[in-house]
Amino acid sequence: MPVDLPRELWDASIAVDRAYAPLRARTVSLSPARVRLALRTPEPTSRALRVTRITARFTEIALAAAVTAFAFIGSTSVEPRSSIVEETSTGTTTHTIAAFDDQNFFRWIRIGRYAAPADLVDASVSLVSGADDIAPVTNERAGLAR
Amino acid sequence: MATPKAAKKAAVEDARSDRELVYAARDGDMLAFDALFYRYKDGIFRLGFAITKDPSAAEEIVVDTFARAHRALARLEPEGSLRPWLYRVAVNLSYNRRPRKNVILSALEDATEEVVESGERSPSNLAELAELRRVVLAAVDTLGPKHRTVVVLHYLNGLNLAEIALVVDCPVGTVKSRLHYALQRLRAHLAAHPELGFEPRAILSATRGRTPVPVIEPVRSEE
Numbered sequence: 001m002p003v004d005l006p007r008e009l010w011d012a013s014i015a016v017d018r019a020y021a022p023l024r025a026r027t028v029s030l031s032p033a034r035v036r037l038a039l040r041t042p043e044p045t046s047r048a049l050r051v052t053r054i055t056a057r058f059t060e061i062a063l064a065a066a067v068t069a070f071a072f073i074g075s076t077s078v079e080p081r082s083s084i085v086e087e088t089s090t091g092t093t094t095h096t097i098a099a100f101d102d103q104n105f106f107r108w109i110r111i112g113r114y115a116a117p118a119d120l121v122d123a124s125v126s127l128v129s130g131a132d133d134i135a136p137v138t139n140e141r142a143g144l145a146r
Numbered sequence: 147m148a149t150p151k152a153a154k155k156a157a158v159e160d161a162r163s164d165r166e167l168v169y170a171a172r173d174g175d176m177l178a179f180d181a182l183f184y185r186y187k188d189g190i191f192r193l194g195f196a197i198t199k200d201p202s203a204a205e206e207i208v209v210d211t212f213a214r215a216h217r218a219l220a221r222l223e224p225e226g227s228l229r230p231w232l233y234r235v236a237v238n239l240s241y242n243r244r245p246r247k248n249v250i251l252s253a254l255e256d257a258t259e260e261v262v263e264s265g266e267r268s269p270s271n272l273a274e275l276a277e278l279r280r281v282v283l284a285a286v287d288t289l290g291p292k293h294r295t296v297v298v299l300h301y302l303n304g305l306n307l308a309e310i311a312l313v314v315d316c317p318v319g320t321v322k323s324r325l326h327y328a329l330q331r332l333r334a335h336l337a338a339h340p341e342l343g344f345e346p347r348a349i350l351s352a353t354r355g356r357t358p359v360p361v362i363e364p365v366r367s368e369e
Contacts, residue, residue: 009326012333018275019282020196020302028191028201030208032176032183038213 158184164228172219179219183212186229189303190236196298197240207243211236230312233303237295237313285335286328293328296321 005013045053160167160181170178187208194204214235215222224231286297292314299305299313307325311318 009329009333012329012336015282015336016297016301016332019279023192023196023302026192027188028205028208030187030205032180034209035183035212035216038209039216
């Protein structure tokens, strides 16, 4: 007789007991070899650890992309300094070497270099198609003036 | 070298205590680990099956539980039985798996087993029993995880209150309280199905005059 169970709960208790009766007799045919096989595979990592790893990976990629973009944009938007410095006070022209930082910094990733100024040819003139059919342009060497 | 059948027989019949088996397995005795496996695999399977309602998931839970036990051999110090530790791991693994929705343990399968077991019952009687079983198990599924675990461990795995307390890691009084609450909820749920004739007298008559089996054993003092 159930000593700890109130009498009004006996019926529910018996019903649950009977409901689980078929399952109580159930067995499974498994071999310990399955466990040994499972032990050979690496232990699955927890979800939190996986999320942390993925977040770290994304952060790493984003940082690399940001540094690359910064370097690329920086290299294309800064005009290189000329090495010829006019010293107006003395009236002489001296050739100076730019500082190491100005000269070499990020030079290896300067993908988009500044094009050299077109001092000799005016592109607007020379690229006109059918130039032979029209009159010679008078300001052909206007580029020199710039 | 022993054949697989002989090795299994030796593992099944190993009479050493859990503690001795754990220490032996720690020293590399695979037969000792196999003995632990054969000793508890069925109980863990039933536990996983009752919670997940998926036999293949329950098998995986058995394998995962023992894989964890093997990895934890170095720090396992079972004072008595290893069962509470194994069941605790199995319960956690079972609840970590998303159970199938709206799947109840097959009442038809149970009814078939019942036919095989006792031929004197009429088909209508068996059908009623199967329906009652289906409703009861559905009612158990409506319980929260804490209460369901206590019910499953007690009625399916046959653990007493003290053993359940070790598994769920809470005082015996809490286990008792959860069991009472669960039974009250189940009773209310079953009372909402008058077509099943769920009344105390009906259930007691189903036992054919036998004294109901004590479902809550008095807590044994552990010595």
